[in-house]
Amino acid sequence: MTRSRIELGDVTPHNIKQLKKLNTVVFPVSYNEKFYKDVLEVGELAKLAYYNDIVVGAVCCRVDTSENSRRLYIMTLGCLSPYRRLGVGSTMVEHVLNHVRKDGHYDNVYLHVQVNNTGAIDFYKKFGFEIHETKKHYYKRIEPADAHVLQKNLRTAIPNGIAPCTQIEKSQNEKNHHDSKHNDKHNDKRA
Ligand SMILES: CC(C)(COP(=O)(O)OP(=O)(O)OC[C@H]1O[C@@H](n2cnc3c(N)ncnc32)[C@H](O)[C@@H]1OP(=O)(O)O)[C@@H](O)C(=O)NCCC(=O)NCCS
Numbered sequence: 001m002t003r004s005r006i007e008l009g010d011v012t013p014h015n016i017k018q019l020k021k022l023n024t025v026v027f028p029v030s031y032n033e034k035f036y037k038d039v040l041e042v043g044e045l046a047k048l049a050y051y052n053d054i055v056v057g058a059v060c061c062r063v064d065t066s067e068n069s070r071r072l073y074i075m076t077l078g079c080l081s082p083y084r085r086l087g088v089g090s091t092m093v094e095h096v097l098n099h100v101r102k103d104g105h106y107d108n109v110y111l112h113v114q115v116n117n118t119g120a121i122d123f124y125k126k127f128g129f130e131i132h133e134t135k136k137h138y139y140k141r142i143e144p145a146d147a148h149v150l151q152k153n154l155r156t157a158i159p160n161g162i163a164p165c166t167q168i169e170k171s172q173n174e175k176n177h178h179d180s181k182h183n184d185k186h187n188d189k190r191a
Contacts, residue, residue: 006091008047011039011058018055019048026078028114028142035075038062044099045072049079049088056083059092072100074111093127100154110151116144124150 011019016036023031039046039060049057057079064071074096079088100106113120115134129150138147 004086005050005052006086006088007050008091008095009050010043011046011048011060013040015048015055016040019046019058019060022048022055022058022080023060023076023078025080027076029139031076035060045096047092047095049092051083051086051088056080057088057092059096061096069107070105072096072106072109074109077111089123090127093124097127097152106154108151108153108155110149112138112147113150114139114142114144115146115148121148121150124152128152 045061059077060075064073129152132149132151135147137145139145
């Protein structure tokens with residue numbers, strides 16, 4: 001018996017209809033012509049996933065350079081339900097993470113998920129994504145309308161750009177920690 005094969009392939013004008021069909025089946029939100037036009041321009045940031053030569057999944061991302069940072073936004077990443085839990089989603093996330101690591105100039109990777117999509121949340125947590133914030137009424141036409149922003153940071157935060165934690169900074173950090181605890185208590189009282 002031959003082993004099951006998962007492969008990724010480019011999105012091209014010849015197969016873009018397969019991507020549209022797949023996204024329509026997998027996501028409750030529909031994407032417009034501009035979305036698909038842009039997807040044809042992003043190279044490695046959009047891929048179809050094949051399971052034994054059948055299209056079963058796709059990932060579409062874009063670069064977000066707003067807010068003084070360079071971030072990769074996963075617009076869609078999905079797999080047809082009969083082919084889930086076979087490693088297709090992981091192959092797509094790993095492709096995206098390898099791409100940003102190789103590039104070396106991204107601050108983070110992020111995406112939105114409906115707050116009740118626990119399967120996707122568990123899936124992304126496996127790859128080091130965390131719930132960064134929750135946006136109320138993010139979706140206009142679906143329920144629940146609230147979305148979590150899942151984010152994986154690619155840079156380690158260095159206070160003041162100074163890497164080693166000197167003794168002076170350490171004691172300052174301890175003081176800040178103490179102060180913030182104090183503030184928390186204060187806030188608790190107000191809540
Ligand atoms: C989320 C999604 C892409 C995962 O794809 P997948 O091909 O099933 O993922 P994998 O097989 O690579 O799963 C890897 C691991 O993630 C975790 N995981 C995946 N789906 C999960 C679920 N429904 N519940 C809990 N954990 C899950 C598991 O640990 C899994 O490993 P295991 O099967 O060995 O236990 C898929 O469920 C999907 O297409 N969902 C609909 C679209 C969507 O919600 N996309 C997210 C927003 S962009």
